[in-house]
Amino acid sequence: MEHAVRQMPERQAFYEKIDGENLSALWNVLGALITPEPKSACQPFLWRFDAIRQHMTEAGKLITAKEAERRVLILENPGLRGQSKVTTSLYAGIQAVLPGEVAPAHRHTQSALRFVLEGKGAHTAVDGERTMMSPGDFVITPAMTWHDHGNTSSEPMFWLDGLDIPVVQFLDASFAEGLDDEEQPITRPVGDSYARYGQNLLPVDIKRKSKTSPVFSYPYEHTRAALEQMKKSEAWDACHGLKLRYTNPVSGDYAMPTMGTFIQLLPKGFSTSRYRSTDATVYVPMEGKGRTRIGDKIFDWGPRDIFVVPSWHPVSHEAEDESVLFSFSDRPIQEKLDLFREDRGNA
Ligand code: 1HN
Numbered sequence: 001m002e003h004a005v006r007q008m009p010e011r012q013a014f015y016e017k018i019d020g021e022n023l024s025a026l027w028n029v030l031g032a033l034i035t036p037e038p039k040s041a042c043q044p045f046l047w048r049f050d051a052i053r054q055h056m057t058e059a060g061k062l063i064t065a066k067e068a069e070r071r072v073l074i075l076e077n078p079g080l081r082g083q084s085k086v087t088t089s090l091y092a093g094i095q096a097v098l099p100g101e102v103a104p105a106h107r108h109t110q111s112a113l114r115f116v117l118e119g120k121g122a123h124t125a126v127d128g129e130r131t132m133m134s135p136g137d138f139v140i141t142p143a144m145t146w147h148d149h150g151n152t153s154s155e156p157m158f159w160l161d162g163l164d165i166p167v168v169q170f171l172d173a174s175f176a177e178g179l180d181d182e183e184q185p186i187t188r189p190v191g192d193s194y195a196r197y198g199q200n201l202l203p204v205d206i207k208r209k210s211k212t213s214p215v216f217s218y219p220y221e222h223t224r225a226a227l228e229q230m231k232k233s234e235a236w237d238a239c240h241g242l243k244l245r246y247t248n249p250v251s252g253d254y255a256m257p258t259m260g261t262f263i264q265l266l267p268k269g270f271s272t273s274r275y276r277s278t279d280a281t282v283y284v285p286m287e288g289k290g291r292t293r294i295g296d297k298i299f300d301w302g303p304r305d306i307f308v309v310p311s312w313h314p315v316s317h318e319a320e321d322e323s324v325l326f327s328f329s330d331r332p333i334q335e336k337l338d339l340f341r342e343d344r345g346n347a
Pocket of ligand 1: 093103147163
């Protein structure tokens, strides 16, 4: 599959002739199309949150959340510049909502996840319900649900947005609309979805069409408590330390149909075994500090930095302090299409 076909004047003339009829010879491109293993333009990279915060503060003086609709700095993968992609299939950005601001209501077919980085007391409204946001919370905006954000606190609020924009783009399935009002009508009390779906209970006659978890918010307090309890058993996985996936309580599947979200704890001094998988992954350390080797590059990280591991690049983490890492990838899509592969080395 990897051989290159020889060029000859007669062949060249043939290619030029068929080119005019929108035809092209497979034998010239086969090797590039069907590679023996993933060959991605996506590159390993790390963004420092402190640098982004500074730029966001400047952006806050240049444009309001209302005018921008969403005041976001896109994390553009250096190998994919100009495409608004953090990996080949995923989008990521850092959003700021300043005190008193509203990011106006809209809805679209793209699904969004938020991972709260800094600030307290801002909220997002999804499908008629408000959710307060705190650092470490994982919050979901399902496809085509109305959503707006507001900050009635006195501190700026920063979070990471992850969206399946490139997937929806690839499938040409984008629909979006705005709302006449800035904020959507609130029809349910704060905490309603968590009480109804987030307590190992479900409404007796539950019928849901949506493949997204009805738990809009996974508060860090509970996530962290689960890790804290589990770490007592010291059952560390060689590649992952202690790694959990966020789930949809209705289906037991990932919390979102297109993006898998994960939280992992690495104890102080722990080094993970080399691991690689086909799902390019975006990581956000929430606590601790350490370094991660991705292929032949090494990145030092601390809380709120963001780094990206491309498909099939060997990755190993070293935690200098006890560390908690949030991550997300397109793994649910790959698993459903029988494309997901991982390599744990000998671990
Ligand atoms: C969006 O709706 C949000 O709701 C954030 O906060 C980022 C990037 C592209 C398209 C829609 C949000 C987005 C987005």
